[in-house]
Amino acid sequence: VQLQASGGGLVQPGGSLRLSCAASGFTSDYYATGWFRQAPGKEREGVSCIGNYDGSTYFLDSVEGRFTISRDNRKNTVYLQMNSLKPEDTAVYYCAQTLGGMCSKNATIYDYWGQGTQVTVSS
Numbered sequence: 001v002q003l004q005a006s007g008g009g010l011v012q013p014g015g016s017l018r019l020s021c022a023a024s025g026f027t028s029d030y031y032a033t034g035w036f037r038q039a040p041g042k043e044r045e046g047v048s049c050i051g052n053y054d055g056s057t058y059f060l061d062s063v064e065g066r067f068t069i070s071r072d073n074r075k076n077t078v079y080l081q082m083n084s085l086k087p088e089d090t091a092v093y094y095c096a097q098t099l100g101g102m103c104s105k106n107a108t109i110y111d112y113w114g115q116g117t118q119v120t121v122s123s
Contacts, residue, residue, distance in 0.1 A: 001023060001024070001025045001026050001097065001111075001112045002023070002024045002025055002112075003021055003022070003023050003095050003096070003097060003112055003113065003114035003115075004020075004021070004022045004023075004024075004114055004115070005019060005020070005021050005093065005094060005095045005114035005115060005116060005117045006019070006020050006022070006117055007019040007020050007117060008092075008093060008117030008118045008119045008120075009118075009119070009120070010120045010122065011085055011119075011120070011121055012121070012122070012123050013085060013086060013087060013121055013122075013123055014084060014085065015085050015121070016081070016082060016083045016084075016085065017082050017085065017119060018079055018080070018081050018082070019035065019079065019080040019082065019093055019095075019117060019119075020077055020078075020079055021033060021035070021077060021078045021079075021080075021095030021114055022075070022076060022077045023076045023077070023078075023097065024076065026076060026097075028099060029052060029053060030052070030053050030099070030101040031051075031052050031053075031097050031098060031099050031100075031101055032049055032050065032051040032052060032053075032097065032098050032100065032101055032102055032103045032104075033049065033050055033052065033071070033078040033095060033096070033097050034046055034047075034048065034049035034095065034096050034097075034098070034103060034104070034107075034110060035047045035048045035049070035069070035078075035080045035093060035094070035095055035096075036093070036094045036095075036096060036107055037089075037091035037092065037093045037094070037119075038091055038092050038094070039090060039091040039092075042091075044094075044107055045060060045105075046058075046060060046104070046105035046106070046107065047059070047060050047063055047067065047080070047093070048060065048063065048067055048069045048080060049069070049103030049104070049105075050069045050070070050071055050078060050103065051101060051102060051103050052071065052073070052101075053101050055071075056102075056103060057069055057103065058103050058105070060105075062088070063082075063089070066082065066083050066084045066085075067080060067081065067082050067083070068080075068081045068083075069081075078095065080093070080095075082119070085119075085121045086121060087121045087122060088121075089119060089121050090119060090120050090121050090122070091119060092116040092117070092118050092119075093116065093117050093118075093119050094113055094114055094115075094116045094117075095113075095114045096110035096111075096112060096113045096114065097110060097111060097112045098110045098111055099111050
């Protein structure tokens, strides 16, 4: 399984970005895709997740109402739409998949990771 994260960039506060996580080599329908981020000097944190089997989702409290997550199974791609971005959202964003099927904020349960995409929110 390979995951390709893309869509990061530089955006002003209040702006929007859409991150994409394209998966290849996957043969199961029972998995979950999570987005994590890591800012310099901080621990990696779970931002959002979507279960492919039941569509269940979760969001980090600080992004609730600003970020949405969706999937396009025809394209094997999960999207993270980020609106009303704040400087504190600046980080490298990673997507990951777990064969366990259930979303989790615990990064250790994820089996596959993408390479990360930089998101910088600054004026």
